[in-house]
Amino acid sequence: MKRRVELQEGADLDGFRRAARALFAGQVPPEDIVWTTGGIPALFGEGQVPEAPRLALPRAVADLVGLVVCHRDPERYALLYALIWRVLHGERDLLTLASDPLVHRLAMMAKTIRRDVHKMHAFVRFRAVPADGGEHFVAWFEPDHFVLALAAPFFVDRFRGMRWSILTPVGSLHWDTVALAIGPAADRRDAAGGDIIEESWRGYYESAFNPARVNPALMRAEMPKRYWRNLPEANLIPGLVRSAASRVGEMTERAAVPSAKRNPEKAVAAMSDQDPKTLEALNSLIAASEPMVKGGTRAVLGEGPIGADIAFVGEQPGDQEDIEGRPFVGPAGVMLDRAMREVGIARSRVYVTNAVKHFKYEQRGKRRLHQSPTAGEVKHYRWWLMRELAFVEPKLVVALGATAVLALTGKALPVTRMRGPHELGGHKGFITVHPSYLLRIPDPSAKEAAYAQFLDDLSAVRALSAEVER
Secondary structure, eight states: OOEEEEEOSSOOHHHHHHHHHHHHHTTOOGGGEEEEESSSOEETTSSSOOOOOOOOOOHHHHHHHHHHTTSOOTTHHHHHHHHHHHHTTTOTTGGGOTTSHHHHHHHHHHHHHHHHHHHHHHHOOOEEEEETTEEEEEEEOOOSSSOHHHHHHHHHHHTTTSOEEEEETTEEEEEOSSOEEEEOOOOGGGSOOOOHHHHHHHHHHHHHOOGGGOOHHHHHHHSOGGGGGGOTTGGGHHHHHHTHHHHHHHHHHHHTSOOOOOOHHHHHHHHHTOOOSSHHHHHHHHHHSOOSSSOOSSOOOOBSOTTOSEEEEESOOOHHHHHHTOSSOSHHHHHHHHHHHHHTOOGGGSEEEESSSSOOEEEETTEEEEOOOOHHHHHHHHHHHHHHHHHHOOSEEEEESHHHHHHHHSSOOOHHHHOEEEEETTEEEEEEOOHHHHHHOOSHHHHHHHHHHHHHHHHHHHHHHHHOOO
């Protein structure tokens, strides 16, 4: 007579463990068991699971069990019990036999689960929603398998200082900055709609898209289309790809046109004749001056307290910063805020500014595409930046990216090789990457590694600023 084992819907690892122990203690062979899911958990369909001793499994087998129970395949429990049965009956090295049909199938299922977790890490997009006690970030995601518990530690680690919820059709995760709760399945309508972060992300993606390097096949491999409907930037992709060829042609044509000549030396000399006595007076001069770069509707001034321990210097304002008139409020600013929270740096206690005070961009229809400032333009703005830092008097100046390094030192230095503590324009300083660099990394694993390194840099900045005496 067949034994019937019914487990909970989803990844019922605890139920499977209890059942496997009891079945093996009774020496019930795999072919005598029928595994089902979706009902009230019960062993043999006859009541409580008998207590049974733990199974002494090799670590690799136990790890494989933890992955494969997350697969949707209804045969997963039968396959895993067959594996355990064989291992405990003398085939201790069974997993080393990659050609064994059972081992091969389980390995493929485990690979699928790892990939599903990886995609969840890469393609969850939070949206800010109003909530009692501050912001709450909500995301909607549709995993292929039951991977919520496996994916959760990544989000807790990366977004520890935020209150967030990840809603999916197979369950939900809720983090309140202290504890993680796993909840029931959700409906897509429960997830928040678009917000300013989402709109900013679209603007950033659009401005950072390089038509000369477009590769649709590689793009679809890294970002499968089935995830697109949950990605705010995805609806831009077809149009950007279609227009890539014509944009490259336009870029080629523009390259043949000599750029307008400017004379930064005269501009610097003119500014040197000005002698602001306070940061407010300096800001008034900057705000009243014409942009030295193409575009820019207003000067975006630095922000933060005078005497701040740390001053972060970026490249130039982006589209969102130009609209709001505040530095680091776009996608790169959101990432910088997140990183600072994770290492314990309060934004309200640091000074943030940019080397170039105006947003340099090119108008394409309704779009304003980011353009990097030239060395001459950076030189033009350098006098303002150095006077600004002289008024703020930070303990430590952090250069975010190559443009900031150029502005602070007057030299074009390689950021990746110079990364770490340096003197920057007479200030104790630290060189690291700009957070927008992290946003542009296409490979999710490489992006995670780069972000972790950025956190290490900010931790070092925090420690270094505490050591510096005024």
